[in-house]
Structure formats: structure tokens, C-alpha cells
Amino acid sequence: MSLLKRIESAKPGSLVPAGSPSPTPAAPGTPAGPPPTPIAAGPRMVGGGPIRESFRDVKFRIQGQVISDLDPKLDLANQGEVRRQIEEIFGRVVDGEGLALTRAERVRMLEQITDEIIGLGPLEPLLRDESVTEIMVNGPRQVYIERSGKLELSGVVFQNDDHVMRIIDRIIAPIGRRVDESSPMVDARLTDGSRVNAIIPPLSLVGPVLTIRKFAASPFTVDDLVRFGTATPDMFDFLRACVEARLNCFVSGGTGSGKTTTLNVLSSFIPSDERIVTIEDAAELQLRQEHVVTLESRPPNIEGRGAIPIRELVRNALRMRPDRIIVGEVRSGEALDMLQAMNTGHDGSMSTGHANSPRDMLSRLETMVLMAGVDLPLRAIREQIASAVDLIVQQSRLKDGSRRIVAITEVQGMEGDMIVMQDVFIFEQTGFVDGKIQGRLRPTGIRPKFVEKFEAMGVHLPPGLFGYSF
Numbered sequence: 001m002s003l004l005k006r007i008e009s010a011k012p013g014s015l016v017p018a019g020s021p022s023p024t025p026a027a028p029g030t031p032a033g034p035p036p037t038p039i040a041a042g043p044r045m046v047g048g049g050p051i052r053e054s055f056r057d058v059k060f061r062i063q064g065q066v067i068s069d070l071d072p073k074l075d076l077a078n079q080g081e082v083r084r085q086i087e088e089i090f091g092r093v094v095d096g097e098g099l100a101l102t103r104a105e106r107v108r109m110l111e112q113i114t115d116e117i118i119g120l121g122p123l124e125p126l127l128r129d130e131s132v133t134e135i136m137v138n139g140p141r142q143v144y145i146e147r148s149g150k151l152e153l154s155g156v157v158f159q160n161d162d163h164v165m166r167i168i169d170r171i172i173a174p175i176g177r178r179v180d181e182s183s184p185m186v187d188a189r190l191t192d193g194s195r196v197n198a199i200i201p202p203l204s205l206v207g208p209v210l211t212i213r214k215f216a217a218s219p220f221t222v223d224d225l226v227r228f229g230t231a232t233p234d235m236f237d238f239l240r241a242c243v244e245a246r247l248n249c250f251v252s253g254g255t256g257s258g259k260t261t262t263l264n265v266l267s268s269f270i271p272s273d274e275r276i277v278t279i280e281d282a283a284e285l286q287l288r289q290e291h292v293v294t295l296e297s298r299p300p301n302i303e304g305r306g307a308i309p310i311r312e313l314v315r316n317a318l319r320m321r322p323d324r325i326i327v328g329e330v331r332s333g334e335a336l337d338m339l340q341a342m343n344t345g346h347d348g349s350m351s352t353g354h355a356n357s358p359r360d361m362l363s364r365l366e367t368m369v370l371m372a373g374v375d376l377p378l379r380a381i382r383e384q385i386a387s388a389v390d391l392i393v394q395q396s397r398l399k400d401g402s403r404r405i406v407a408i409t410e411v412q413g414m415e416g417d418m419i420v421m422q423d424v425f426i427f428e429q430t431g432f433v434d435g436k437i438q439g440r441l442r443p444t445g446i447r448p449k450f451v452e453k454f455e456a457m458g459v460h461l462p463p464g465l466f467g468y469s470f
Contacts, residue, residue, distance in 0.1 A: 149398075189282045220264065248391070250365075252358065252392055254396065284328065285326065314327065332371045369381050422444075425442065
């Protein structure tokens with residue numbers, strides 16, 4: 001989006017700063033914004049005496065003057081120069097009007113004006129806050145955030161639906177996507193890789209809904225996840241061995257359970273001399289290896305044509321000489337192509353899926369294979385799954401908001417018409433103290449069948465890792 005268009009969308013009267021109240025009354029049951037802060041505006045007089053304007057009114061007036069003085073030919077890519085010019089004009093206008101602003105008010109007003117012109121408006125403070133992991137905009141008057149796995153209502157509000165729509169357009173325009181009544185849902189990403197989903201009326205009855213799953217500027221490491229209590233060092237030693245030995249892994253769990261974060265950490269164990277192809281709806285994986293090819297699916301155009309689904313990308317990836325294929329998430333018929341890739345020499349591939357348990361993950365895979373439209377008997381599908389998948393890592397977000405690996409399960413093979421599974425590590429809850437779940441991640445004492453593959457690949461595990469010496 002050009003700077004000129006951003007300036008037009010940020011004109012006073014159309015946008016409102018973070019935390020400012022809307023001129024229209026809030027819907028029943030929704031929180032009202034904070035009351036406006038009176039500010040003395042020296043040169044403005046009524047009836048021979050000074051009047052007091054709210055922070056919002058002053059901000060709108062100053063914002064209008066800053067916009068009118070900005071050079072519309074400024075290159076938006078050069079944000080340093082844009083910010084410098086905004087700050088210079090802002091300082092000149094404020095000083096010229098003799099506004100009685102405190103230093104804190106001056107800094108806050110400048111930040112809000114800058115955010116409205118070149119940023120994402122009221123969302124910018126939340127995006128800068130590293131403790132916020134998810135932002136959920138439920139229409140213009142209700143913005144929730146997630147901190148430490150818990151939801152809370154923020155003080156951020158938008159002026160109206162059009163304000164939210166302009167912010168959505170700013171997010172999706174740079175990556176060539178669109179959202180309108182004919183295509184009212186969109187998946188996108190921010191420049192830092194954060195995942196974005198938007199759904200608008202007529203599908204949403206509360207106004208435009210925007211959800212942003214934030215990602216850390218620096219990818220989490222094994223040490224980070226051990227510190228968070230996600231897993232133990234022994235479990236990561238085992239998972240590292242599984243990745244180095246080229247086992248096929250699925251990370252399963254519910255929404256917001258940390259599947260992508262765990263997949264990122266698992267992918268960090270892949271040797272740097274291998275060619276990795278990643279396939280996602282919206283690119284968000286943060287692989288650290290040099291030889292990585294990132295593919296992203298494409299939605300249909302305005303005429304309903306030109307869509308490139310994940311399934312086609314998986315097929316194409318097989319022709320790209322990959323050592324590993326990583327699919328961000330399997331949701332549909334691409335599961336069949338992924339399983340076939342795992343069964344045809346592409347060992348060490350990984351993906352994630354939504355499921356409440358390792359057994360549920362296998363059932364979901366069966367369903368997704370059937371969604372591919374192939375006429376296969378159930379036993380044949382299960383044989384494909386049992387042959388392709390070696391390991392399932394189950395992730396959960398517990399009641400206290402913590403995210404933990406609650407099971408690492410081996411897929412051992414078929415016994416009759418059933419797939420045989422065996423837990424290698426499990427989470428054992430021991431109590432609930434001061435709102436925090438107490439427990440430990442422990443080995444089950446079962447030696448996985450694929451340990452022989454570790455030895456063949458030259459991967460050695462410490463004695464006693466599974467709860468006994470062998």
C-alpha cells in the first residue's frame with residue numbers, strides 16, 4: 001500500500017487511536033473505552049476564555065495537520081525517513097499551537113499518529129508487547145489478548161467497522177491477498193511471520209474479526225521450551241535422536257497448544273547438509289538451516305480460479321529432490337500425498353495436525369485420506385498410516401495456560417485391523433497448587449522398536465533414558 005493511500009485512510013474522523021472511545025455508544029455487554037483526557041489548548045478560545053479539548057480531539061486535529069504537510073511521494077519502504085518527517089512536522093505543529101502537553105502525552109500522541117499513518121493503528125502497542133502471544137479483534141469495540149496462555153480484555157478499541165477493515169487491508173495487501181463480500185475469509189501473515197486470519201460480514205455477525213498469532217522475533221530453542229516446562233531435556237534428547245535417525249513425525253494437539261513452536265524446535269535438529277522443502281497455507285515456520293525452500297499455497301482469485309492448494313504443492317515437492325518435507329499442517333486430502341511421500345523414500349518428514357490424543361491423530365489421518373476422494377478400503381489406509389508414521393508428539397494447553405508435551409507415542413505397526421501404539425513418554429499430573437498444574441514428564445519404561453534404527457544410523461542415546469538401562 002502506498003504512503004498516499006495510507007495517509008488517506010488515516011485522515012482524522014476515520015481512525016481513532018488505541019484506547020480512545022468511539023463516538024457511537026458501545027453495544028450492550030461490551031466494555032466502554034476510557035474517558036477522554038482533558039488537555040488545555042492554549043490558542044483556542046471561546047467567549048474570551050480558553051476551552052479544554054480531549055486528548056482524542058487534539059490528536060485528530062494534530063494528525064490532520066501532520067498528514068496535510070507530509071510529502072505524499074515519500075517512499076514507504078524507507079520508514080526511518082517517514083518517521084523522521086512525521087516527528088518533525090508533529091513537533092512544529094504542537095509547538096506552534098502552544099499545547100499544554102506533558103512529555104508523556106506528547107510521546108503517546110506522536111506514537112499514535114505514527115501508528116495510524118504507517119503502522120497497524122491501535123494494534124501496534126499490542127504487537128510490540130512481547131508478553132502478548134495472540135490478538136483477537138471481535139469487531140471494533142472488543143479486543144482480547146492472550147498472555148501466558150490466559151485470555152484478557154485489552155483497553156484497545158477501534159472507531160468502527162471501516163477502521164478495522166482498513167487495518168485488515170494493510171495486512172493482506174502486501175502479500176497479494178484480498179477480503180471482501182465475495183471472499184470474506186483470508187489467511188495471511190505479518191512481515192515477522194506472525195499468522196493472521198480475518199473473517200468479515202456477512203459471515204461474521206459482530207463486524208470484522210481479526211486474529212493474530214504472534215511469533216517470537218527469535219525462534220524458541222530447546223532451552224526455552226525446557227524452561228517453560230514444555231518438556232524435559234531427556235525428552236528432547238530422544239526427539240533429537242528421532243529426527244537425526246529420519247523418523248517420520250506428527251505433532252498433534254488442539255488450537256493454540258504450541259504445535260508450530262514444537263515443530264520449529266524439531267526441525268532445528270535436521271542436519272544442515274539436507275535439502276528441506278516446507279509447505280504451508282501461510283508461511284510461519286522459522287527454520288534455521290540454509291538449504292530451505294519455502295512454498296505457500298494460493299487462494300483463488302476474484303474469479304474463483306487459480307487456487308493452488310497444499311495438496312498440489314506436496315506433489316510438486318516430490319519433484320524437487322527434497323531430503324525432508326515439512327507440511328505446516330495437514331487438514332484434508334494432502335494427508336494421502338504426505339503419507340505416500342513418507343512411504344517412498346522421504347524419511348524424516350514432519351507435519352502437524354489437530355487432535356486431542358495420539359490415537360485421535362491416527363483417526364483424523366484416516367478421515368483426511370478419505371477426503372482425498374480415493375476409493376481405498378479402511379485396512380489399506382491404516383496400513384499406509386502404520387507404515388509411514390513412526391512417532392506422534394502430543395501437545396496440550398493445560399487448564400493453567402501452560403503448554404506441555406503430554407505424550408510421545410510410537411506407532412508400532414498393525415495387529416489385525418488395528419494400528420498398535422505405545423507411549424514412550426507421558427505427562428503425569430500430581431496436583432493443582434495456586435492455580436498451577438503440578439506434574440512431571442516421565443518415561444514409561446518401554447523401549448521403542450525403532451531404537452535399532454538409531455544404532456544403524458549412528459545415533460546413540462544415554463543409558464537409562466527410557467527409565468532403565470539397556
